[in-house]
Amino acid sequence: MKVIIYPENGTLSVCFPNPDLDINWVAQKDVPTGVKYKILNQSDLPDMSFHSAWEYDFTTDFDGVGA
Amino acid sequence: MGTLQVGGTTLGVKNTVTNKVDLSNVGDVTLTSSADIKGAINASGDAPIYACRAAAHVEFASDYSTQSVTKFLNVSSVTIQTADGDQYTVNFTTALPDAAYVAVVGSGRAWSANQRNMSVLVQGPEMTRSTSACQFGNVYANTGSEKMRTFNAAFFSE
Numbered sequence: 450m451k452v453i454i455y456p457e458n459g460t461l462s463v464c465f466p467n468p469d470l471d472i473n474w475v476a477q478k479d480v481p482t483g484v485k486y487k488i489l490n491q492s493d494l495p496d497m498s499f500h501s502a503w504e505y506d507f508t509t510d511f512d513g514v515g516a
Numbered sequence: 517m518g519t520l521q522v523g524g525t526t527l528g529v530k531n532t533v534t535n536k537v538d539l540s541n542v543g544d545v546t547l548t549s550s551a552d553i554k555g556a557i558n559a560s561g562d563a564p565i566y567a568c569r570a571a572a573h574v575e576f577a578s579d580y581s582t583q584s585v586t587k588f589l590n591v592s593s594v595t596i597q598t599a600d601g602d603q604y605t606v607n608f609t610t611a612l613p614d615a616a617y618v619a620v621v622g623s624g625r626a627w628s629a630n631q632r633n634m635s636v637l638v639q640g641p642e643m644t645r646s647t648s649a650c651q652f653g654n655v656y657a658n659t660g661s662e663k664m665r666t667f668n669a670a671f672f673s674e
Contacts, residue, residue, distance in 0.1 A: 453593070457597055457599060458597070458599030458600070459599055460597065460598045460599045461598075462595050462596065462597040462598075463595065463596045464593045464594075464595040465574060465586070465593055465594045465595070465596075466592065466593045467586075467588040467591060467592050467593060467609065468586060468588075469588070470592055470609070475592050475593050475607075478592060478607070479592055479593045479595065479607040479649075497576075497663055498663070500596070500598045500602075500663070501598040
């Protein structure tokens, strides 16, 4: 299962896409316009209990930008 | 078997076993105002019926890191944001007709023995509500928020 992460208000938002839809289409549509996003395996996410402390460097490592 | 004809043209064939008419060859079908839709869905009485335009069900595993069961109906994704407590945004695949829909949420946190804490999702003026997405805030014990284990939301509109 893949998820989409993107920066939002100083934290990382996690987007759980509809598995029946193309995840790239969902990312383009549901990530805010102009915001970089990264598609990850859900199993690679850290413990969600510490979600507010997550960090990710989108400077060069990202899969797209919200449309 | 019986046939449904208009002007000598066969539009459909009725199956007498299932009591249904196959209209697959017709293309788009427009029902008249006298069509008994309420009867077809067992909705008795005079109260009108309205449609559920989108819905989502997500179950998260105990460590919140995995999503075990999902059902998305006209929902492209559910997003969790943590900037100000946990907030959940439901993004619609196809936009709803207007933003004055009814958002019904029945979500919560399962518990193990002796931990009957409750989290409640609310949809109010502080959260986004548009034809393309609806946001819910998560309240936990009036002091913070805690991840949902089960997320359910349905959206009704004219």
